[in-house]
Amino acid sequence: MIGIGRRGLLAGTTGLLAAPGILHAQPAGGVKIGLVAVQTGPQAALGNQLKDGFALGLRHLDGRLGGLSAETIVIDDELRPEVAVTKVRAALERDRVDFIVGVVFSHILGAIMRPVTEANTFLISTNAGPSTFAGRGCNPFFFTTSYNNDQVHAVMGQVSQDNGYRRVFLMTPNYQAGRDAMAGFKSKFRGEVVDEVYVPLTQLDFSAELAxxxxxRPDAIFTFMPGGLGVNLVRQYRQAGLANIPFLSTFTVxxxxxPAQGAAAEGFFSAASWAPNMDNAQNQRFVRDFEAQYNYxxxxxxxxxxxxxxxLDSAIRRVGGNLRDKDALRAAIRAADFRSVRGNFRFGANxxxxxxxxxxxxxxxxxxxxxxxxxxxxxxxxxxxxxxECRMR
Known part of the structure; x- marks a missing residue:
């Protein structure tokens, strides 16, 4: 876990995310962000990525969002839904944040969705994208800059089809995103699913599953194992001598x-809407400055x-800094008038x-x-x- 002190954060479970131009006291007319990013346990590596990415965005914006001075309160959800709800409620009621942003894991997003949106506060997920909020559960106060979980996993189903794999072994954690992964893969794959294995989100020993x-002896395996699960699975997969079976994954390598998997992951496949080597000016600046600032x-x-x-910068700027007109702010967020590091990007109806x-x-x-x-x-x-299936228009 990356030390909080090095990142300019206040000690404790919440703190200010420091960047040039950000004041430690919320100035009049400023904007306050509650950033939900797991900082506890092995999954903190994912939360640190999220936290540092948002911090770099603020740094590139001179510590302002839409011209308003910005303050960020980091909320460690501890990978526990009840903790996330308690801390997010405090951010809404005590700290009076204007937006809740972040969230790595889908079950954390599911826990905080209702308290945030019922407070008429916009929730911007920058990673979790469960199917439960994409269809009939869509919400006018919810946006995501990531994906619908099904989509990324469907890439590997399509790749399996394109590569002519007839028999594939599936393995994911037993929670909403894991179930979405299975569904997404199977939405494109027409061959035989040799087995569907669900493991606990805390599992680190995969010897039984590797056996x-x-x-x-499938043609390939497909797996979604985020964070520490993926580190251990990849190492053990290579050690078990299974690397001759194509390793297709999402959020695993x-x-x-x-950094922890190293050469054990070399040549393994993944799927995403973005990669560090994407050739556009916005992405090149992002990757260059991120590595210079954080050294990873x-x-x-x-x-x-x-x-x-x-x-957020584009939306707040579009409404002239008026955060009270929720309808205008929603339309401004929906417009997505910014340059994405991934190139093509716009919001759908949901x-x-x-x-x-x-x-x-x-x-x-x-x-x-x-x-x-x-x-x-x-x-x-x-x-x-x-x-x-989303009825929001």
């Missing part, structure tokens, strides 16, 4: 886990949080992005660090599968 894979390679958690800061998705492969850079790199575009301007 099943070895016995089944990425820039948040690669950004992942999607950071990129999507950076876009979240740019989205406030989930319409964007491109890519097949990625882990590569070792010339400096010895590992990153994911684009192989080919799989979906273009993709609309998530639940958007048609």
């Amino acid at each position: 099943k894979i070895a016995a089944a 990425d820039e948040a886990t690669l 390679v950004p992942a999607t958690y950071a990129a999507q949080a950076y876009d979240g800061a740019m989205l 406030h989930y992005p319409v964007q491109d998705f890519w097949l990625l492969r882990v590569a070792r850079r010339a400096d010895g660090k590992f990153q994911t790199e684009t192989v080919r575009k799989v979906f273009e301007n993709d609309v998530d599968p639940w958007a048609a």
Whole structure:
């Protein structure tokens, strides 16, 4: 876990996210953000990516959002829904934040959705994108700068089809995002699912599951194992001598886990709407400055949080800093008038992005660090599968 002191944060479970131009006391006419980013346990690596990505966005904006001085209160959800709800309520009622932003895990988002939106406060998820809020559960106070969970996993289902794999072994954690991963993959794959294995979100020993894979001898495996789960699975997969079976994954081999996985992940595949090597000016600046500031390679958690800061800046600027007119502010957020690090980006009717998705492969850079790199575009301007069920117009 990256030390909070080095990041300019106040000690404790919440603190100010410091950047040039941000004051430690909320100035009149400013904007206050509650940033939900897990800072406890092995999944803190993902929360730190999210936190640092948002901080870089503010730094590039001179510490202001839409011309208003910005203050960010970091909320450690501790990967516990009841803790997240308590802390978010305090941010809304005591700290009077104007927006809740962030959230790595879908079950945390599910817990805080109601208290935030019922307070008529906009919730901008910069990572979690469960299907539950994309269709009939869509909400006028909810937007995400990431994706619908199903979409990313569907990329690997399509890749399996394109590669002619007939038998695939599936394994994910047993929570909403894991179930979405299974559904997303199967929405495109027409071959045989050898087995569907769900593991606890806290699992770190995969010996039993790896024995099943070895016995089944599938054409490929598909897995979604975020954070510490992915670190252990990749190491154990390589140690078990299974690397001859293609390793297709989502949020398992990425820039948040690669420093710990190292060469064990080289050549493994992933899918995303963004990669560090994307060739556009906004992304090149983001990656260059992120690595210079934090000394590690950004992942999607950071990129999507950076876009979240740019989205808020564009929306607040569009309404002239008037945060009280919720209808105008909603329209301004929906307009998404900013340059995304991923290139194509716009919101669909359900406030989930319409964007491109890519097949990625882990590569070792010339400096010895590992990153994911684009192989080919799989979906273009993709609309998530639940958007048609959203009645919000």
